[in-house]
Amino acid sequence: MRTRGSRPGRRRFGFPVGRYLAAVAVFAFVFFVCAGAVCSASLGIAKRQKINAGLGPAPPGVDLSTPAGTWRSFLELAGQGRFKAAAHCLDLTEVPEDQQEIVGAHVAEQLYRVLKKTRAAPGSVTDETTTGPIVEGEPSNVVVAHRFKAGGIEGEVWLRRTTDATHREPVWLFTRRTVSSAADWYRRIVEGRSVHRSALDPGLGPPPPSVTRGSPRATVTGFMSACQRRRFSVAAFYLDLGAYPPAEQKRIGAREARRLKIVLDAKLWINVETISNDPGGAPEAGLPDDEERLGSIDLGRAKIPILLHRSVEPSGQVAWTFSRSTVASIDPLYKAYGYGWMGDHLPAFFFTVRVASVQLWQWFGIVILLLLGWIIERIVSAPLLAAFRGAARKTRTKWDDELAAALEGPVRLGILAAVLFLTVPLLDLTGAASQTASVIWKLFAIVFLGWLLSRWVEIGARFLEASAVTGRNEMARAFIPIFSRMTKALVWALAVVVALDSAGVHVMGLVAGLGIGGMAVAFAAKDSIENVFGSMAIAADTPFKIGHFIRIGDITGTVETVGLRSTRLRTMGRTVVTVPNARLISELVENYSVRDRFKFETTIGLVYGTTRAQLQFVIDEITRMLLDHPKVFNDSTRVRLAGFGASSIDIHVLTWTAADDYAAFTGIAEELNFGIMEIVERSGSSFAFPSQTLYLARDAGLDADKARKIEEEMAQRQEAGEKRS
Secondary structure (H helix, E strand, O other): OOOOOOOOOEOOOOOEHHHHHHHHHHHHHHHHHHOOOEOOOOOOOEEEOOOOHHHOOOOOOOOOOOHHHHHHHHHHHHHOOOHHHHHHHEOOOOOOHHHHHHHHHHHHHHHHHHHHHOOOOOOOOOOOOOOOOEEOOEEOOEEEEEEEEEOOEEEEEEEEEEEEOOOOOOEEEEOHHHHHHHHHHHHHHHOOOOOOEOOOOHHHOOOOOOOOOOOHHHHHHHHHHHHHOOOHHHHHHHEOOOOOOHHHHHHHHHHHHHHHHHHHHHHOOOOHHHOOOOOOOOOOOOOOOOEEEEEEEEEOOEEEEEEEEEEEOOOOOEEEEEOHHHHHOHHHHHHHHOOHHHHHHOOOHHHHOEEOOEEHHHHHHHHHHHHHHHHHHHHHHHHHHHHHHHHHHOOOOOHHHHHHHHOHHHHHHHHHHHHHHHHHHHHOOOHHHHHHHHHHHHHHHHHHHHHHHHHHHHHHHHHHHHHHHHOOOHHHHHHHHHHHHHHHHHHHHHHHHHHHHHOOOOHHHHHHHHHHHHHHHHHHOHHHHHHHHHHHHHHHHOOOOOOOEEEEOOEEEEEEEEOOOEEEEEEOOOOEEEEEHHHHHHOOEEEOOOOOOEEEEEEEEEOOOOOHHHHHHHHHHHHHHHHHOOOEEEEEEEEEEEEEOOOOEEEEEEEEEOOOOHHHHHHHHHHHHHHHHHHHHHHOOOEOOOOOOOOOOOOOOOOHHHHHHHHHHHHHHHHOOOOOO
16 A cells, blocks of 8 residues: 555665665676676685696697686687697696597587687686786685576686696686586587486486485495495485386396495495596596596406496486496396395395405305314315325335324315315405405415424434434434424425515515625624534535544544534543534544454564574464464465664565454454564564674775686676676
């Protein structure tokens, strides 16, 4: 109801509300247009790891230092058809480096056609400062270069200040969202193609509010989150189930979502941060503009791509889902990499719950496999050991029985290692868990071999020691335990090295370090090491045995003990001399105990005045005595007139006696010496003593008759022609 004096649109405040609102609208429009379409909110500088590394250095004529420079460079280069150069003005961070040159030129051409179609003005961006527009005293770091409304859509082209780790100064680039939207703008504005709108998966019903599918990243994140919360019916909204009847979509969708999550966990690791967060997605060579590749999975000789597809719902909203072709590949992939009936029917938490990066069902599988290995070991080991023992009993030797008995402990561990080797792959462990399982069964196998070889070395040492006792080889008996312990230590040292290598430890570096340390120790303990190697040489060469009577240089005695470092001798004076083993292998060792015969050699002197007949009698009788003695070798007996000494006529006696040791030889020598004394006494001669006899006589002079006869004989020889030779 109107009152007097009032006008339409006027209120009691005294001014027209309609005109006021119209003025505000006009002011806002003029502000956005005349201000160069500055963004109303201030954003931070976009930070990238690398900026268009696949494009190489920017060519001359590309100015990216200011908003106006980037806008002007793009329009000029694209207008000249130099789309590869114009691509330097785009933020191609989400495009793989090896595709940036091709994709960048394609996007630059599409974007330029859109700008040209929507009549973008070259002078619409006038800011020539490196910081860009200032909003409330701070750089806004973003500029809306162009707004348009065409083809039934509204769009904005943005420039943003961008930097990376290698650039000192930020550059201005067309934003990633502008790059991702260029293809859709081009299709709808330049080509005039309409967008097909359809309802996604009507059989699932309306999506719950938690389902967000506005970008590839949002779709993947939502799918993974729903699967981790075991809400596979919600995860089904992220699949394109158009190939299935609507009545089956709810049942099939939950199953396919579950299977896809299992396959992705097993064969494809997806880094969500690298997926585009823009509604248009990231352009990629070889793919339609409405698809996004997450990766591929090998299936036989083929590679199955995992793709996202962009659809437009009846409301006009963009929705990204796993493509229909990817959904069709889920069942073949699950058949190859899934868990069959178990994966479809066990509670989902068996596959979604992880402890130390291992799924819960895999932990149960590990426990079951260990129990199964224990049962198989109990069942198989008894008949296997019985077969080995039976085969060993059929031989006459005893050592193979000992070897078969030594299998009892190690063979159980070996069977468990074999069971784990054959069954662990069934758990389909990945990453560190797979490596750990592989290391465990390898360690079992290494311990099995080390344990078995150690036992066999011990058995061999026992048999060798028994053989040494039978052969009365005391030195071998003393060395066998030492070398047995050394061999067992070597076996376990090799087992430790192999185990470390299997566990991923760089053994070569460790061995090199030990080698350097070993060289230092070897130099410091050179003498001790020489003695140890000397004991090994003595054991291998056996130049003497314990109890032998030997001579080393000027040391003579009986061997009492042989150790790793030294050998002890009991001398004739009943003292003990310790000789380092290194000296024993470097000096001449004379072993008296291993002689097969002892030499009997003496020279007897008879007094001058002994007649020729007496000498011949003594020589003949001594020879006869030696030949008749049972402990004298007849083939080497020599009794000869040796010569004429200063005080005696010397007879040399040489023969060899059959004696086992020095004590027996001295007994034989005593018998022979007594026999010689008796022979000399029977001959009527006597032994000479060192003496001189002085005879006083006048010199008879020369015999003249003998001298004359010799002269005549020599003259006759000369006449006969005889000459001295």
